[in-house]
Amino acid sequence: MTADTNNGPVADKTTDASNAENANIASNGVSTVEHQHLSSKLPATLTWVGFVAFALLALPVAGLLQRAPWSTLPSILSSSEVLQALRVSLIVSLAAAATCLVLGLPLAFVLARRRLRFPRLIRAVVMLPMVLPPVVAGTALLFALGRRGLVGQWLDNWFGVSLPFTTAGAVIAAAFVALPFFVVTVEAALRQAGDELDEAAATLGAGAWSRIVHVALPTIRPALFAGIGLAWARALGEFGATLTFAGSFGGRTRTLPLETYLALERDPEAAVAVSLILIAVALAVLVALRDRWTPR
Amino acid sequence: MVSVRDTGPKLRPLRSLAALLAVAVVMLISAGCGASNEDEIVVMAASSLTDAVETVLADHGNVSAVFAGSSTLVAQLAEGASADVLITADQATMNRATADGSVQGVSSVIASNSLVLATALGNPGAITELADLSRSDLLIGLCAEAVPCGALSQQALADAQIEAAPDTLELNVRALVAKLALGELDAGLIYRSDALAAGLPVVEAPQLAGRSNRYHIAAVSAQPSLRVQALIDDFTAADGDAAMIFADQGFGPP
The missing domain is CATH 3.40.190.10 (Periplasmic binding protein-like II)
Known part of the structure; x- marks a missing residue:
């Protein structure tokens, strides 16, 4: 933004026809100028602590970049193991994100719109995978869906289906740890949107499905994409649960994070190189998501 | 008086936050001191x-x-x-x-530490020899070649001319032991000390003699x-x- 927008009085800016975005937003009752005015009044300490937090997040990435073996990067990254792991990672993380969407959206609606018996307990269970150490999550999945597991033994006996050590198992492990991120994001948006619009649509005769598709979903669209982005990113970086539940086999269950760990045993430089693709892929998708589908 | 009573509850969360931060700082400082114990x-x-x-x-x-x-x-x-x-x-x-x-x-x-052929409890896959590791009807686990137990296993299998059919190449031997102990894998090559600690059955395999x-x-x-x-x-x-x-x-x- 230019210095001129900062200095100009509020009244001038809202009537400035050349600034289409401002006029547009002002007509909705929120002015970007006012917004900027407020942000420039942030306490200095708050701003500084904010920058410290950003440094905490960004510095390790800078550390990786500084150690990256730039000259041998192309040969490391085009090795067949890395390409294979990249392929497995993309398949697993995208399938996990799709699973989160299909299963998580109904759950978010239930949590936000239905009167539940033990809402706090149910919400805590939904968020549990966020706090469980991933290795514990993987072991828990084995106890539930493994060959000797609670449900897994029946899957094995009746249908001959065994999930551990398969790509499907890796997808389940990734979806398990990623699902809460999607559900929490979407549920919060649904609550924030309230149900006035929904009630209005109901009085106008819209059916239950129609209200979800034409009223609720368009209202929470930014949160929907943010939720998918978060869940996908979490699935892409998933390590412990995948290793414990799905094992590690090239082309089937060995994802980029597992490949990185293996590379660390052989040659730490290669591990840095592999984690660079992980970061590049994640940054590319998250930045693209932000620009296109969520409000800036 | 009224105004004081009004601000009281609002300040409380801030105060407890400050107290938490103070505790965190004290813990960080004492951890720093602990690390510089010269005699340890x-x-x-x-x-x-x-x-x-x-x-x-x-x-x-x-x-x-x-x-x-x-x-x-x-x-x-x-x-x-x-x-x-x-x-x-x-x-x-x-x-x-x-x-x-x-x-x-x-x-x-x-x-x-010698390499041994270990099976799940009760040996459900009826493993009797090293060559059983190539049976595709069983769930077989090995260590990945990049870690020491994997390199040792690959060498032993290659020398015995056995083409194993692993379903997973675990990133460390402990992860492999855990999956055998849980019964999710039928057999795998692990260290004798791990098999002993986890109480896993060991099938004696002459081809593994001296592999340690x-x-x-x-x-x-x-x-x-x-x-x-x-x-x-x-x-x-x-x-x-x-x-x-x-x-x-x-x-x-x-």
Whole structure:
């Protein structure tokens, strides 16, 4: 933004026809100028602590970049193991994100719109995978869906289906740890949107499905994409649960994070190189998501 | 009066936040002080030695141990972690630490651990010989070739001309042991000490005779203190307490 927008009085800016975005937003009752005015009044300490937090997040990435073996990067990254792991990672993380969407959206609606018996307990269970150490999550999945597991033994006996050590198992492990991120994001948006619009649509005769598709979903669209982005990113970086539940086999269950760990045993430089693709892929998708589908 | 009563509850969350922050700062500072305990000997050891080394160190005062995969330990030392003694699971990782200068002492072997064919409890896959590892109807696990137990396994299988059909190549031996113990895998190649600790059945396989890794110990400094040297001598003494503890836990002689 230019210095001129900062200095100009509020009244001038809202009537400035050349600034289409401002006029547009002002007509909705929120002015970007006012917004900027407020942000420039942030306490200095708050701003500084904010920058410290950003440094905490960004510095390790800078550390990786500084150690990256730039000259041998192309040969490391085009090795067949890395390409294979990249392929497995993309398949697993995208399938996990799709699973989160299909299963998580109904759950978010239930949590936000239905009167539940033990809402706090149910919400805590939904968020549990966020706090469980991933290795514990993987072991828990084995106890539930493994060959000797609670449900897994029946899957094995009746249908001959065994999930551990398969790509499907890796997808389940990734979806398990990623699902809460999607559900929490979407549920919060649904609550924030309230149900006035929904009630209005109901009085106008819209059916239950129609209200979800034409009223609720368009209202929470930014949160929907943010939720998918978060869940996908979490699935892409998933390590412990995948290793414990799905094992590690090239082309089937060995994802980029597992490949990185293996590379660390052989040659730490290669591990840095592999984690660079992980970061590049994640940054590319998250930045693209932000620009296109969520409000800036 | 009214206004005071009004602000009271609003301030409370802020106060408790401040108190939490204060506690965190105090903890950070005391942790910093703890790290600079001059007299403490720090031993870094391969994670497969966790139980054995902890038992040996129980008789020594003011010694603390750090356990991780050998490669991780070597990387931590190279990045400046402070330790007095390093114990790795094989010669190769010890050589890496010596080559980059992070370990200056001369290394010696303290124990060995032989590779065994282990099965899930009750041997549900009816494994009788090493060649069963190529049966595709079973769930087979091996260590990945990049880790010491995987390199050892690959070599043994290649020499025995057995083409294994693994369903997973685990990133460390403990993960493989856990899956066998849970019954999610039918068979795998692990170390004898791990099979013993987890109570897993072992199928004797002549092709695995003599396949073992050797644990190496070295002082980090070229001139270790008397206490550090005494500790290393305890580990290397052929008929000392350490040797007995290692033998009890399934490790072989050096």
